[in-house]
Amino acid sequence: MAQPERGKDLKAFDTELSRLHMTGQWIYDELLVKAIGGPRPKGEPYIWKWETVYSKLIEACEALPESQTARRSLVFNNPGLETHGTTHTLLMGIQIIKPGEEAWAHRHTIAAIRFVIQGDGNVYTTVDGEICPMEDYDLILTPKWTWHDHRNPSKKTTIWLDALDVPLILALNVPFYEPYPGNRAQALKGDESDYLQQRAAPVRPTWERTKTANLPMRYRWKDTEAQLKALAKTAGSPYDGISLEYVNPVAGGSTLPTLGCWIQMLRPGEHTRRHRHTSSAMYFVVRGEGTTMVGEKALEWQQHDSFVIPNWAWHEHINRSRSDEAILFSVNDIPVLNAFGLYREEPENSLSAVEAPQVPKVS
Ligand code: 1HN
Numbered sequence: 001m002a003q004p005e006r007g008k009d010l011k012a013f014d015t016e017l018s019r020l021h022m023t024g025q026w027i028y029d030e031l032l033v034k035a036i037g038g039p040r041p042k043g044e045p046y047i048w049k050w051e052t053v054y055s056k057l058i059e060a061c062e063a064l065p066e067s068q069t070a071r072r073s074l075v076f077n078n079p080g081l082e083t084h085g086t087t088h089t090l091l092m093g094i095q096i097i098k099p100g101e102e103a104w105a106h107r108h109t110i111a112a113i114r115f116v117i118q119g120d121g122n123v124y125t126t127v128d129g130e131i132c133p134m135e136d137y138d139l140i141l142t143p144k145w146t147w148h149d150h151r152n153p154s155k156k157t158t159i160w161l162d163a164l165d166v167p168l169i170l171a172l173n174v175p176f177y178e179p180y181p182g183n184r185a186q187a188l189k190g191d192e193s194d195y196l197q198q199r200a201a202p203v204r205p206t207w208e209r210t211k212t213a214n215l216p217m218r219y220r221w222k223d224t225e226a227q228l229k230a231l232a233k234t235a236g237s238p239y240d241g242i243s244l245e246y247v248n249p250v251a252g253g254s255t256l257p258t259l260g261c262w263i264q265m266l267r268p269g270e271h272t273r274r275h276r277h278t279s280s281a282m283y284f285v286v287r288g289e290g291t292t293m294v295g296e297k298a299l300e301w302q303q304h305d306s307f308v309i310p311n312w313a314w315h316e317h318i319n320r321s322r323s324d325e326a327i328l329f330s331v332n333d334i335p336v337l338n339a340f341g342l343y344r345e346e347p348e349n350s351l352s353a354v355e356a357p358q359v360p361k362v363s
Pocket residue numbers: 071073075093095110148162164166
């Protein structure tokens with residue numbers, strides 16, 4: 001592509017403009033020319049090994065002796081990002097709560113989900129007054145601006161994964177936060193028949209208009225696992241195996257407006273096809289052993305490891321076991337991209353890849 005002619009004093013003129021808090025469009029033009037082949041992946045592929053994370057969580061119990069206002073959550077920073085975040089839009093962390101602890105209620109415009117790693121039926125997150133018990137691998141939603149607290153009246157130390165849209169909310173500069181009045185765990189709804197979750201069942205009250213957004217929600221692992229098993233013999237996705245999305249059971253559509261949650265099964269020996277997409281994703285290994293190739297980097301994962309795939313990075317998953325399935329939970333920003341028609345996906349060896357314009361040399 002021919003470069004537009006630049007006057008010989010353009011550099012000096014740029015400096016002069018910048019002193020006046022202006023920039024010539026030609027600067028953006030150079031950035032856009034670089035984007036002809038698409039974006040560069042934001043951040044790096046990276047893996048946080050469970051062994052390390054677990055030992056630091058145990059140490060965190062001493063370093064932060066109580067978890068009331070501040071949470072004892074260790075969040076994952078992508079080494080390739082200048083700002084804090086696991087991806088440019090998402091944040092993931094792992095939280096620990098000791099027997100007898102109560103993490104006080106608060107609410108924020110940040111939306112979050114919890115995926116239980118080491119749970120107990122007596123431990124619960126309360127969301128807008130509704131008790132959500134935390135059994136192993138249950139998913140619990142704390143949508144934006146819902147009151148949430150965590151209580152552990154059991155004898156078992158409990159651990160779960162937190163995933164939030166923090167970098168997105170900070171980039172949009174819309175963080176709002178409110179501690180629960182009186183700094184304590186919130187009041188509970190007296191009767192389960194008042195629970196919004198009760199309205200998410202396939203059979204619903206005819207005399208009410210059901211709320212569709214910001215619902216407290218618990219997706220029990222036993223239901224999710226049964227669904228994975230029921231669909232295990234179907235072809236699944238060539239890129240993601242048996243990949244299922246946790247949907248809003250009332251309105252349909254994504255898990256939350258900013259966060260999509262998936263559970264996927266890679267069958268023994270399954271090796272998915274390579275592709276890339278404009279969304280980024282954070283993964284947690286429920287069980288199994290495998291490799292996820294992201295570009296040239298091999299992320300070798302085992303049970304309870306966490307890893308990240310930046311957006312627009314080529315990737316493929318391999319279940320290394322010949323006998324056992326692998327199960328991955330993940331959180332992505334697909335709903336954000338879909339909201340603006342910006343979700344794009346490119347399979348390897350597709351026509352569009354072959355026809356993609358060559359990136360011209362920018363001098
Ligand atoms: C948060 O509110 C929780 O409520 C956990 O459990 C992790 C990470 C960043 C910002 C807010 C919680 C968080 C968080």
